[in-house]
Amino acid sequence: MRSFTYNKADDVAAAVQEVSANQEAKFIAGGTNLLDLMKIDVMKPRHLIDITHLALKTIEETEDGGLRLGALATNADTAYNEQVEKRYPLLSHAILAGATGQLRNMATDGGNLLQRTRCYYFYDTDTPCNKREPGSGCSAIKGYNRDLAILGTSEYCIATHPSDMAVALAALEAKIRVTGPDGDRVIPIAEFHRLPGDTPHIDSNLQPNEIITAIDLPAKGFANHYTYMKLRDRASYAFALVSVAAALEMDGDTIKEARIALGGVAHKPWRLPAAEAMLSDQKATKENFRMVAEAYLEGAKGYGHNDFKIELAKRAVVRALQQALEMEVKS
């Protein structure tokens, strides 16, 4: 492991200042991904800024009736937060579908958004990978790609974003609050992560000198009809082959609003509001669900080992919507 220097930041302003002053600095919070990547020499920060002591751990209601998750609230504290469980059970379920109890106790909400892909080649420094080493080539496209993306890929990278939490946040239209040298700004979750394009080494639109301070959930939580369905190669502790965050707002047997986000299929949570809108004011039938599923997977491209994900994702969308529809509405 390469040596690095370390400093504990006292407040957000100091943290931003410190990271702005040093291009080779990285924030560290739970460290559940960064430390692993440092050990295998995939990430090589020369300086770590420990932000675990910043006052960003609270979960509280916002003025507009939503909920603000502090960036440093742990995944466990978030998933089991009473408000989250009651008003945003989709998020709670998504978080609990990921990692393990031990990891969720350490991992923070902000860090969860910034975790790196789990592509085999990204993790092996003896293989070419454009995300790890721009210009070296993508080994996955013609190599082993079972876990990798089928949507929004590029000739440079077919990595997926591994987060479950982010998929639920996409369906819920969360907003990411960040602070940089020029002050605060808000990034809608849909614009937070990027597609790989020709710059796959850049995962998100967060600038290197910015820090996530909170994740805002809008008032609408779809607590009556939701499902987080995660399909994977074993029943726990595996990343999604395909996951679906599905949420419905019903008026009798008519859909008022549908939200669908897919995980495990792209470089970011995959959400198509235009396709969702096809379900608005429609009956909640399997045919309509299949129609929207087809729309979601339009243009999907397999790379051999992951071809199956296209059909699997369609079926998962249908099943997730059915489950969301049929769930017992808690009064």
Place this chain on the structure above:
Amino acid sequence: MIGNQTGKPVNRVDGRLKVTGGAKYAAEFTAPNMAYGFVVNSKIAKGKIKSIDTSKALALDGVLEVFTHENRPGYVWGDKNYQDKDSPPGSPFRPLYDNEVQFSMQPIALVVAETYELARYGAILVEVEYENYSFDTDFEKNIKQAYIPEKYKSSKPPEPWGNPDEALANAAVKIEAEYSHPSEHHNPIEMHASLAIWEEGGKLTVYDKIQGVQNSQQYIANAFGMQQEDVHVISPFVGGAFGSGLRPQYQLFLAVLAARELKRPVKVVLTRQQMFSFGHRPKTVQKFALGADTDGKLKAVQHDAFGETSKFEDYSENVVIWPGVLYNCDNVKVSHKLVALDVYTPLDMRAPGGTTGIYGLECAIDELAYKAGVDPLEFRKMNYSEKDQNEGKPFSSKELRECYRQGAEKFGWEKRSLEPRSMKEGHNLIGWGFAQGAWEATQKQAAAKAVLTTDGKLTVSCATADIGTGTYTVMSQIAAETVGLPLEDVTFKLGDSSLPKSPLQGGSWTVSSVGSAVKLVCDKVREKLLQLAQQVANSPLANATLDDVNIEDGKISLKNDPAKAVTIKEALVQSQGKSIEENVSSEPVEGQQKYSPYAHSATFVEVKVDEDLGTVKVTRVVSAIAGGRIINPKTARSQILGGVVWGIGAAMEEETVMDNNLGRFMNHDLDKYHVPVNADVHDIEVIFVEEKDDHVNPLGAKGLGEIGIVSVAPAIANAIFHATGKRVRELPITLDKLL
């Protein structure tokens, strides 16, 4: 021998040490002034190292040395010096021998530094230039070049009997099928590690992760031109091995090399990723052609296996012996060819050949039973083998029918309908599958020593290993029972090369071999005890023979008058302060060669398969085992549970995936290489049927380390067929194969 110690579900005698951290594993030992080595592995699969620049690593303050093929000392390098007790025929891999790269992730340098992190950092800084050669890692592409090895590591496939071609041609019901089993890595939780301590005078003490300390001892002595007695290998605990510790691994060689050169202790621990850089279960393709008559009587078996090996050693395992062991058939023809690839040599992994061969055979038989329209369990009963047809010998015992009966009853098999897709529950198709299995119950030569001190404490020892199987416990039980002492007065020592000679811990032969030696040496202690008891003044046992007495609960008493007794402590007073000390070497029992010794299993499985999504849940497993006398039902059950869980993994999750562009296994960590987690494991019922065996060994016990896994994956695959009507002939059965 129905004893007062064996047969009891006693807790592991080392359990407390393990759960309190008191049990030390190889990587946990330290020594004063110890340095750390970190291995640099090859990036390419085949070629030459054109240059290796270690200057940047060496420039780091605290890096002591970087060993490569360029500066390694000149030792003896003959093949023979690198062969160990589990080597296949061929030329063993010799770390840092020359600039040739034979497989991806080959160790090519060792960075030694004052701290582990520094060594790991130094390893990053080693710069290597390669000359790439083309390589063969694609099994399917190379299967055309499969060959019959000059010499099999395993037993030579049996010669054909009957007229298999003709019988097959004439069979009323026929199937042909090809089954594929992927490469798998052992993935014990404990990583391979060695600490080599160089001592003045050139002696070595080595802490090693190994399934046989004397194998490491011999290997080091041969490779470094040392006297065996100058090498002391210690390995008191092993955190799982499953065969990966049968052969000394390269970290041992490198640690010893560095310790000798630097004249200080050196520890080398492999990373999880590096655990994928050596032996593995070979990818194996099996072709079957089976024939039966319309009633379901097996008429012909043709079983051809193609197993992966390396380009430098001919690894083979017993893949094709199973038709002759498990079925009664008059016309059988089998073959086993090797497919040599540019990979490290495969290595025995839990039930090598059995896991693979029985998977293929039991699925193919299920296909044939279906084609004949016969219930799969009925089919097995109709074609039950009363003798081992490969060897032409009767079994030493075989209560497999009782496994069928008890297993079927517990599982509720009689309620099964033959028709696939006949049970449904919501989105789930339900399937019930069956498979049977066998595994050798061999006895090897083993030695043991017993020391009974005057305070009545018994220490028995043998250089075997406890790889988590419960060796410490069952040996203590056998010794305590034989000498008539409470379990807490008995200590069993293992994992030290200076102890009496032991075979490798593997092959399910430890209880049989070491247990028999322990029994034998303790029998000698009994004799001595009786002699001493007879010297007690007015001894009531004065005229008794060993047959006349019971020795239990710390007393030697007359069988026909138990009140007449001498306590062991009283007897020991007669030894005038001297311990009783006995040594034995135990050989396989006389007449054993007349029989074929196997343990047997019958596995019943229920799966639920989501019809739309392809997800499979193994909801119930009943595993009925005929394993001879069970010394400890608790540790025995754990062995079978472990086998079943691994069977679930093998059926649905495990596969090391080769990237043929890079010639490299790519899912080399526990994130990408899936083994079952708790959530994958549901109801498992283990049944041990009563099985008396007077031939297998003096204990009447068969090993249980491997019989638990062999029939699980095929039973799951057969259950998935019953659920879905779809025959997936390639493991693992991941959800995409069922969409």
